[in-house]
Amino acid sequence: MKMRLLTALTLSGALALGATWHANGGLWPAHAEATTAAAAAERTPLYYRDRSGAPLWSADPKTDERGRDYLPVYDDDEQMVSQPAKPKQQAGSPRKILYYRNPMGLPDTSPVPKKDPMGMDYVPVYEGDDADDGTVKLSPGKIQRTGVKSEPVEHRSIRVAVKAPGTIQLDERRISVIAMRAESFVQKVADVTTGTRVRAGQPLMEIYSSAVASAAAEYLATITSKTVGGVELYGRGSRQRLVNLDVPEPIIAEMEKTRSAPVTVHWSAPRDGIVLERNAIEGMRANPGDVLFRIADISVVWALVDIAERDLGNIAVGQAVAVRARSFSGRAFTGKIAVVYPQVNRDTRTIRVRIELSNPDGLLLPDMYVDADIDTADSAPVLAVPDSSVLDTGTRQAVLVDKGEGRFEPREVKLGRRGGGYIEVREGLANGEAVVTSANFLIDAESNLKAALKGFAGAAPQASDVAQAMGEHK
DSSP states (O other): OHHHHHHHHHHHHHHHTTOEEOTTSOEEOHHHHHHHHHHHHHSOOSEEEOTTOOSOEESSOOBOTTSOBOEEEOTTOOOOSSSOOOOOOOTTOOOOEEEEEOTTOOSOEESSOOBOTTSOBOEEEETTTTOTTSOEEOOHHHHHHHTOEEEEOEEEOOOOEEEEEEEEEEOGGGEEEEEOSSOEEEEEEOSOOTTOEEOTTOEEEEEEOHHHHHHHHHHHHHHHSOOTTSSSGGGHHHHHHHHHTTOOHHHHHHHHHHOOOOSSEEEEOSSSEEEEEEOOOTTOEEOTTOEEEEEEOOSEEEEEEEEEGGGGGGOOTTOEEEEEETTSTTOOEEEEEEEEEEEEETTTTEEEEEEEEEOTTOOOOTTOEEEEEEEOOOSSOEEEEEGGGOEEOSSOEEEEEEEETTEEEEEEOEEEEEETTEEEEEESOOTTOEEEEESHHHHHHHHHHHHHHHHHHOSOOOTHHHHHHHHTTO
């Protein structure tokens, strides 16, 4: 009771002395209010804000929907509760705030602090951040958060791996055909079938030919009775006749040794290989030119692979090739490119390449599927950058050059060969320059954002533009 009486007496005494009770709950002396009003009259408000804290501003005095006056905001006003605080410049720093941009990257700027509809503060843009030298500046914190990494440009050997499928084919130069040059009869055939591996000199069949028997008898007559006058010294003509009938050389040598002509002649394999075709049947009649056996040597085979048309410029005769058969995983057969066929398949847009492979074990068989890996490495090193550093839009290729101190310069480049995780740079970079290899898409997005803001904002906002900008929020 005593406290209430004391409070009432104090309040009445204060009012008697000319104090004023304000609606905000404060008791101001009359002379203090007069001093504040005089000081306010000497200052010019920067703008007026909504007293409810809504993101509404005005360059001129204004009232809200309820008829309440907007609150003036001065340069040194410290009671801006709802208004975002104006960033303070560091002491001694010559940088100043040019304008504020939308935090979501929208093409919207403001000359004064502002909030977007979601309540996020607009981001200040300092003098120097929008330099016209084409560089993008990031803060050390943003560089660390985004994981930006750089790597110097160096000379490297570009390894372009060209991969192509293909099949194994026989070497055309290692196929032999056994055919009679005169009418003959097959007396007996050895135990040889299609697919059998044979060795050179191995007997294949026994044949009788009247033409061979006549030539053999004539040859024996000449070598046993040396003719006088040099008509046929030692039966040279008769021996050539046997050779023309394709009688095997061992048979002729045996006739010269035994001085007797055999009734039937044993035909043997002319080379090592596999029997591809067997047409000889016991008792059959073989006309001149009939193929009785076909034998192929598979110690050396061909790999015919189809190279994509775009890789033709990287292919040359003599390049080393590693061929892997799908039947023997983990094993590689080495060879070299022997022939690049001078024709493009217009249906598949590929070029056929012939690779010669050594096949001593006979594991590579005709028509077997293989995969060729052609080494197109150039011994001369070229200026190269990691493939992750290139921003390729299809019509434009660029990299981000690390200029140091958080500045990055987008630079267009001309590229060459690709391979081994690196790309040849023919124009645009010098040896030793650092390029961004990680998070470059984020920096590129930042660069595009700043370019868009420049287009919408134009020059830095001037004091004369404040009124117009504030008027847009009415």
